[in-house]
Amino acid sequence: MFEFQFMGTGNAGGVPLWGCDCPACEAARLDSNRQRRSCSALIRTDEGITLIDAGVAELGQLFRFEEVRRVLLTHFHMDHVQGLFPLRWSECEQRIPVFRPDDPEGADDLYKHPGVFEFRPPSADFETIELPGFSLMTLPLIHSRVTQGFLIRHGDWRLAYLTDTRGVPEQTMKRLQDEPVDELVLDCSEPPRVPAPRNHNDLTLALAVWRQSGAKRLWLTHISHRLDLWLQQGGELPDGVYVASDNLVLSPDDVA
Amino acid sequence: MFEFQFMGTGNAGGVPLWGCDCPACEAARLDSNRQRRSCSALIRTDEGITLIDAGVAELGQLFRFEEVRRVLLTHFHMDHVQGLFPLRWSECEQRIPVFRPDDPEGADDLYKHPGVFEFRPPSADFETIELPGFSLMTLPLIHSRVTQGFLIRHGDWRLAYLTDTRGVPEQTMKRLQDEPVDELVLDCSEPPRVPAPRNHNDLTLALAVWRQSGAKRLWLTHISHRLDLWLQQGGELPDGVYVASDNLVLSPDDVA
Ligand SMILES: [Mn+2]
Ligand SMILES: [Mn+2]
Ligand SMILES: [Mn+2]
Ligand SMILES: [Mn+2]
Ligand SMILES: [Zn+2]
Ligand SMILES: [Zn+2]
Known part of the structure; x- marks a missing residue:
């Protein structure tokens, strides 16, 4: 058994955004399937669950x-780690390993009081980590804080989470081109926009990365209410480009 | 209209504690009325809502x-502020004032990126703040981080949130004794214990503070699964001492 699941597909404010009454936020209030939590995912195997980021508050439930x-942490911005703060006080003896990029600050007092979490030595860029049922390679990204994506391999199937x-x-x-992935999961916080955002992709940048990478399919994540509104108002995506949604599962078995 | 409501009455790990199968945690999983979120409260008046701490993750809902x-923030430990991180990205123009003790660090990057929150200059100890429908006075406390409680006044009614x-x-x-309160809401993280905890009250310390203060009633909050277990196993409280619970309302009108 192996599956990848989107846990959250929203940007730091999520959808609906607090206090916003735009049509995208109103639609999300009426239909929970349109809600977007903090950007995160998970891998489910026979062994159990590997969390990719931990910004969702209700992880413990x-x-x-x-x-x-x-x-696995991509980086230490709060929207990607905030769910760890309450969980750390668990009194279980078992420790949960946390893989992370080389960020000496971490988030607030998480390094000082890790509780049940055991922070592994920082992962080098392009390091391969072998895990039961899959492997992953860290891929450096471009963000306002040191950030790594993951190239996930299960058999012949490849997913990049960026x-x-x-x-x-x-x-x-270059790494993506050397071994083109089936599924490219990519930051696309904004609709096409000039100038592009400073620390995230807009759709124009996301499509350019996808085309250059040779990936079969592109999944947009880290989505703002502005991108949802643009889509709601008729914005179109090329064939092979999909908008991720919370709880959606991608499984190697689905691939034709 | 004026009411005080407990929003959360748990310690940093909450009840049920993640991974714990003690009888208190199991009971809380079966009965949501026994669950305890991050310690926090609110005051509701005709004007709207004043949040006292913001550790509950789902504030936006x-x-x-x-x-x-x-x-109103008592201090900047994550279990008291974590709910502000997602909310700050609201794009409303209105700013929400945040009253706080003099802690130059704050929490993570909250001072750097306050978003919709407007941090007021730090409140001095024993400062009186007049608000529509009530007033409050800041009271210094003894904790691992600079922390203030609040003496809340509405007409003749007094509540201290400590x-x-x-x-x-x-x-x-001395301040409490000068003007004994109707309701003393007090940290009581642990059942009677030797040695007492370092940064919180156990029941022995909480009762001593209550008796010395002359307060009519004592409400225990910031409760751990250990205190719940002790109560579940027959631990007894003196007359006038109550265990708070999430969502419970205290209103001046209830007072005989
Ligand atoms: Mn983010
Ligand atoms: Mn980020
Ligand atoms: Mn606390
Ligand atoms: Mn504290
Ligand atoms: Zn909106
Ligand atoms: Zn327990």
């Missing part, structure tokens, strides 16, 4: 302690 | 932007 085998980022570094692009 | 008139703290400073005790 969604997952039993025993099933969470590890956490958020938060604005474009990608040359070496990361 | 519980309250509309327009009704939140201000936030968490997180281990005992209270002499000057704060």
